[in-house]
């Protein structure tokens with residue numbers, strides 16, 4: 794039997810639902826539609842935390858449960874890369890990331906009895922060079938289309954990623970270590986209730 798939901802997930806991302814399920818958090822899914830346009834001159838960490846906060850607050854209006862929102866941006870040379878709109882865009886994005894370092898910035902916000910609390914995690918990702926034939930083959934898999942930066946580290950693009958410094962789960966869409974802390978602060982159980990909730994320090 795699936796445990797009762799303990800959290801409203803204000804997201805259409807199946808990755809975020811699966812990540813939360815992996816630490817024993819069953820969610821009620823409420824995708825929310827917000828304007829994701831970056832403000833002029835907005836830093837990536839401010840941008841993802843702002844969107845995470847807006848998603849959490851919109852989710853809270855749809856549920857009686859504490860609500861979580863999150864946003865992931867790929868940043869290269871200070872520029873925020875969104876999701877690719879077509880094959881050319883996806884190819885240009887991955888070409889710009891190949892053979893060097895970029896950053897993945899993920900913001901998370903949880904609103905509940907303790908009020909609205911946020912966190913932000915930056916992970917350094919180092920990719921190998923990628924050939925044109927590989928780019929074409931990767932686009933044909935369908936994987937890049939709904940992913941920030943046009944790749945999925947948890948999927949086929951793992952063969953392009955030499956190493957990371959930071960949080961793998963944050964690159965996939967939700968930093969689980971920081972999220973567990975935010976959930977504890979709101980009294981939301983993880984491990985389906987088996988992990989003792991520590992009082993806020």
Ligand SMILES: Cc1cn([C@H]2C[C@H](O)[C@@H](COP(=O)(O)OP(=O)(O)OP(=O)(O)O)O2)c(=O)[nH]c1=O
Nearest residue numbers: 804805806864865940941944945946964965966
């Ligand atoms: C870099 C990278 C991103 N992604 C995904 C995570 C996010 O789902 C997506 C970034 O877009 P987001 O706007 O953060 O999320 P979303 O549109 O999927 O869902 P919602 O706004 O409803 O919460 O890219 C991966 O799955 N793997 C990766 O390696």
